[in-house]
Structures are given as C-alpha cells and as structure tokens.
Amino acid sequence: MEKRLSNWGNYPVISCEEQAFTQEDQLQDIIHRQPGTIARGNGRCYGDASLGIHSISTLKYDKILAFDDENGVFECQSGITLDQILDVIVPKGWFLPVTPGTKYITIGGAVASDVHGKNHHVEGSFSNHIIDMDVVNGEGQTLTCSPSRDADLFWATCGGMGLTGVITRVMFRLKAIDTAYIKQKQIKARNLDEVIRLFEEYKDYTYSMAWIDCLKKGDAFGRSILIVGEHATPEELNARQRQSPLSLPAKKKLSIPFNFPSFVLNTFSVKAFNWLYYNKNIRQEINNVVPYEPFFYPLDAILHWNRGYGKAGFVQYQFVLPLEQKEGLATILRRISDKGWGSFLAVLKVFGRQESLISFPMEGYTLALDFPVRKGLFPFLDELDELVLQFGGRIYLSKDARMKREIFWQSYPGATRFAEIVRHYNAGQRFRSLQSDRLQITPVAE
C-alpha cells in the first residue's frame, strides 16, 4: 500500500510502497518483484535509513523461535521489538545484553544499526552478543552468518543499515539479572571538565551516561548530571520490591496525540526539563533503586514525544570523537551552545574500544542532541560535520538524515570495504534507501 512514511524525526517524509511478510517465501517474492527496496523495522532510526521507494516491513515477522532460559540464549525473527522480548525474559531473570534508549525497536533494527547502550565501554555493541543470524540477500537466498561463518557478511550486516539484505533471524546471548531494578547514582557536575573527570572516576560502572546542558556558558559550560547504574541485587531492594523482584509495577503510558506547534518543546517543555533535571536534584549526589524502565527508557513513558517538535520534524545529531579529543568535544559543544538551536539537553556517553567495519562506535566520547528542522540548520550542521571530521570522529548513520556523502566516505575508514561487500551480497543493488543513495553507497546507475 502506498503510504506517507517517515521515521522518528518526522523528517524526511516520503511516499512509499510498504509490504509485510510473515513467511520467508513471501519475502523472497517481494525481493524478486521489487528492485530497489529496503528493510524497515519500527522506524525508530531518526532519518532516512529505512525509507525508500519500496520498503519491506518486518513487523509481522516477529516470532520467538527459542529461549534457553538455563543458559540465556534467545532466538527470534527479526521483526520482534525489544519490549516484547523484555516481557518474556525479565521474569525469568535475563536481560538484553545491550539496549538503546528506547525499547520500541526491532531486533533487525538493533543489528542493522549495531546499537549501543549505556554499557558500551564495558560490554560493547549489540553485535558482540550475536551467536549467528540469517540474512536474505539480493538474490533471495538465506545465508547464515556469524563472526566465524561468512564473517564478511556478518560484519557488513552489523551496522550496515540493511544494505546487505534483510536480516530474518537472530540468535544472541542474554545477560543474567537477579532483579528487574537498577541501583543508580546521579551526580551533578558543574561543567564539562568535571563531567569528563567523573566519567573517568566511575568508569567501572556497567551503565553510565550524562545529561548535558547545551545552553549554559561561562563557568557552567557543559554542566551535567552523570547517571551511573548497576543491576540491583535482591538485598538492595525495599520490602515491597522484594516480594517479586523480577516484575515491575504496571504503569499507564502518556501519549502526545498530535504534533505540537514547534515552539512548545523549545520553550515550555525545555524549561520543565531544566527544572526537573537541575533544580529538583538539589543534592550533589542521589542514590536510589529504580525499576529498569525509567532508567533505560526515560522517554518511552511518553509515547510519540517526537511529535512535540512540530510538523517540520527534527534531526538528531550524534557524533563520536576519539578519546584524546576532549578539546574537540568542547569546541563542538561551544559552537552548538553559541548557536542556541539544539535541544537544551544532550546525551553524552563514553564508548569503549571497538573494532568494526561500519558500526558507529569507536573508543571515545559521543554526544547526541536534537535540532528542530529550520532554515539554515543544514548548512550549520555541515560546518559541524567538518569539525567532527577534523577531530577524527564520525556521525551515526542511524540518526542521520542529511550528511554529505564526502563526510561519510572520509570519516568511516571501513567504507570502501563495506561498499564492496554490499555489492557482493546485494546483487543488482536491490536493497537501497534514501540514505544509501544520498551517501552513494548504492550509487544510482546512469
């Protein structure tokens, strides 16, 4: 069916023919019939990575195939979302090895973006936990790959934005937990130097991230709140929580039913956040035990918060810089705060070392923030891209909607090799997206 589609940033919006499949032969049929198609999970990438003239929705291919709850091994079809998996595994004492900041993404999307979580510095990205997976290539064949079997396909698929083919089945390892709660610590940092020092000091914590204020200047430039956490042990729970340590109290979700006029998120809600995050935390440090949901997925409690940016949509700008580029981080952050266009809050994380072909993470600092789409934004982001490139960093493809192709080819050292592998498995370039065409990974034939 012809539909208007856009991903989480509501930019860009395109007209697209979307088809679903529930059996592998139906998928092969779609691939054969439609040259020029791209897999789409739950549309939680921000930009144009899963948009194209045709898209293949995986959401109905969502069956759990096996769950070994003795050893923590999970096998499923690619269209299942993380929240559905959590519902099954948490009560049995298991958790996702890596989770992004929303649980409404599919496993296929987790692999294709090779997502990272708050634990990257200790546990790596999602691909580190995959045992093996199936990919249906451009000829409609199902190939099983793993780090030791067809490794080129495996590494080009992890973070490969759907360009090697459609991931259909994934088997991965889970992480054992004793409770559904997180013991967290929130520490106020006066400025950027201090938060970076705190990241150092608390680097042994499994989970860490910081909310950073992008508007403050002067001494308070980069003031932030570092949040670190560990899965709580039963002893750390209060009496009520201890009654059923592996299940969470049920909650109602709020939804934003329509697009707000764009000023709303920029003034009112930003101030509310400000108040919430800075003034409520009067104490320097807060320690408490919270359910895993608000810790990992603070924004999921408000369904469709993305509509708060209004009709024009927004882009999320996420880049990573090598560890030694602390000055670079300050330089870019200063440019952003001087401009005053970005969201008030940004997320700062530290990545650990990672060898990869095309996945985003590298050892260093990553910063992510939203920019509502407006006149002059893209030229400004182009300037930031140049800085990111100069400092040896790169932009996250899963959040990108506008990067220029030179930036991609210069900033991803594995790009050429990746494109070769894509050409091999994606014969005739059947899989292509707006993004892959824009970045010329799948150049449009003359």
Next chain:
Amino acid sequence: MSSILILGASSDMAVAIARKFAKEKYNILLAARNTAALEALQQDLQIRFGVNATLHAFDAERFDSHAAFYRSLPLQPDITISVFGYLGEQEKAQQDWQEAARIIHTNYTGAVAILNVVAEDYASRKKGIIVGISSVAGERGRQSNYIYGSAKAGFTAYLSGLRNRLFHTGVHVMSVQPGFVYTRMTEHLQLPALLTAQPEAVAGAIWKGVQKKKNTIYVKWFWRYIMLIIKTIPEFIFKKLKL
C-alpha cells in the same frame, strides 16, 4: 486449562487471536492447510505465554475430511473459532467458476462443513462456544464484491440459525463483523484509517465478546451504524450506486 481451536491459523487476524487467548492462558490448537508454516507461531506462543500449542492439518475446502479432522484432535476445545476466509477477486470470479467456487466454498460451504461437526459435539456435551468471523460485506451485496459478500451473508445467516438452535443446549455462538482490518490480505488496498482496525483490536474485541457472551460484535462500533445506513438505502437508489 481451557483451550481454543483456531481454524485458519495462518492469517494475521488468527495470529493476534492466538496471542490474545494464549495470554489469557488458553492452550491453543492451530489448524491450517500448511502446518509447517505455523511452527514459528507454535514456538512463539509456548515461549511467550507458557501455554501448550499444537498444530493440525486442516483444509477448509476438503469438506469430507472435516469430521475425521475434528475426531483426530487431542482434545475437544472449549472454544472453536473459524477465522479462515478467502477474499478472491470479484471480476475474476464473475467469469471464472474456479475462482467463484473457491470464494463460496472457503467462506461458506467449508465453514458450514466444519462447524456442523463442532456443533454436534458441543450440543451433545451441552457446552462450548463457537465464534465465526464473517464480514460486513455480507450485509448487502455490492457490485465490487458480491460473490464474497454473498458467501459471507450465507455464513452470517448460518451462524444466527446455529445460535438460535444451540442456545437451547447451553452452547453459545458469536458472530464477528470486523469491517476493514489491516492484514496482508488487505495491504494492497487503500483503506480509510479511521474505519480500519488492527488485528490486535479484533482479537481484543473477540476476547471481550466471548467473556460477555455477545451475539454479534462489530469491531469498530460505528460499523454497526454504517451498515445500518447502507442497509436502509432503498434498492431503487442502491442499485444505481457504484459501491
């Protein structure tokens, strides 16, 4: 644990129904032509909901096999729900008897053949619930799909007669009129979003309807009124419309 037999278990609607009842701790008997294609769903139900799910080969168009099929089930299900259906292509069916026969046999003859068997069993045991998924298309024939519509009209009438008969034995029969539903069967159609339900909503409505022993449910309430209006248009006007 109670159990439900789902006839025509490979459709999107059937998957949603199976998950809803499994979530409510029903064991699930999945019946469809191609049981190999249901293995993933079987695993999924068992792992997600900790219930037992079994697979059973069933072909709606092989009427003679229905009695044996039902006897071969490992147990008599507490609820039987007939989900299978075939939309077909109206224009093709006008010229091609094969297509017309398939539409009629899948939606009407096949449904009657299997539900007769189930009804006899439930009547003799004086309990059980039969749910039939019919269609609003059966409420008035329209040029765009009257072969499908007429088969569904027959099915709707069958269900209401069955309900009348079995009421006296303590067996309940519920008819479901889903209206438009987003499924693979309809994904090539342009459906009006407001009028179209997700398969999960259909499943939820069926669950509630069964709890309350409803006779007929419309998944989106306004379908009842839309169809009321459509049914009350005088024939001399209706026949001129391009519906």
